[in-house]
Amino acid sequence: MGVVCPLGNDVETLWSAILAGKSGVAKTTIFDASTFPTTFDAEVKDYDFRKYTKKPQLHVNGNRGSKFVIGAAVQACEQARINVETSEPADGIDHKRLGIYLGAGEGSVDNDVFFAAIVEGWDATTSQMDWDKWARVAFSRMNPMHELEQGPNMPAAHIAMLTGARGPTRSCLTACAASTQSVGEAMMLIRRGDADVMIAGGVHSMIHPLGNMGFNRLTALSTRNDSPETASRPFSASRDGFILGEGAAIVILESLSSAKKRGVQILAELAGYGSSSDAFRVTDMHEEGRGAIQAMTAALADAGISYKDVDYINTHGTSTAENDSIETKAIKAVFKEKARNIPASSVKSMLGHLIGAAGAAELITCVLAIRDNIVPPTINLNDPDPQLDLDYVPNKPRKMPVNVAMNESFGFGGQNNVVIIKRFS
């Protein structure tokens, strides 16, 4: 497993921060957001991709996400004993059967140059663009490699270059649900026999002026500017939106026979996956959470277990009014009489919302919850919403046996993905 995220640039740092209930949210530094309705976010800090590669020139033009994913992938490969940056891997894996499945999104354009070209081309007298003037600046100053590298398939290309993975290489673009989906679909590829080992997870950064503005105008972001660290407060009565985060999270999935043959440490079993669509609205979840219910039910069925077997639910828990209330409703529909007794926390209270990387980062916390028998908390939960009455593990982690965890991710556009993780025995 590997991460580059707002709570640290390796798995154990992330986990210590989560168990300490730390927040990765702070004032925006990537651009000047001081006049935006939301002036804070959850940024990756103190990260340099060059630390992870002997060939930085191959990756230097990559978008912000491509650079994050290099660190996360190298960490994960190291733990799983997959040799990178070598033509003779000698790691017991046929690299033609080593694949990649990433949740991802578009990168950001080079805003300073792009906007400079627009300013140059804008004709105020006609209120129209003069494309000839625009082109003069754009063609001379925009970097063609940077433009190409904005493609959402590019982080996967960088992992392929780095690891020599030549098997099936996919990206999925289902926004906030993307990296839970990528992990689930990667498992399906292994089950089907298309690959022995998959590098799966997600990467995204939407922390740029358009990302912040767009979500602000949807009133989806918290505007608690006087207290960024307490802004992400899933399931609280005073919750007022999610916090835009960024990062990369990678897990290595491997068939049991390959893992045994190679003698690598098995951290957990990915046991089930369910996927669905609300087929309802772009921004709103279906009122009864029908897509969420369907995905949870399908994941349980795929794992061959009952809702009674689940010890911990890692919720999507975004801290928006709508998500937290509909997700609670959906959990009650699936978990019936057991719903209030299953700890269901949101690590987004600490991490913020990593969008295309969120599901995979949260999956990693599920694996660690199983490893250490401890459930991560939902921090900033001091004024519970009286309508929301599940056990959200307020403010402090909880030591308890965790053998089976469910990880939920729901995206704008109504896509829902759920995976089940089990202790490996």
Next chain:
Amino acid sequence: MLSNTGAASGALDVIAAVCAMNDGKIPAAKNCDSKADGCNLNIVMQPQERNLRYVLCCSYTFGGQTTAVVLKSFDGETEG
């Protein structure tokens, strides 16, 4: 003729391949008057009538991801 429609191009190719099989016609690589060095395949420069049973569609992209599918004309009887 279509230019490169990016992420939609593979599906357009598949639709063209289905039409080609159903109508028994191979679409031409229009504007290819003479083959470039290294392109010494049987490039179809004019549409051709041909009975097609299998068609291979290939897509490649920046970043190195490659995909191919094989289509088979449906004879109304056999499975798979």
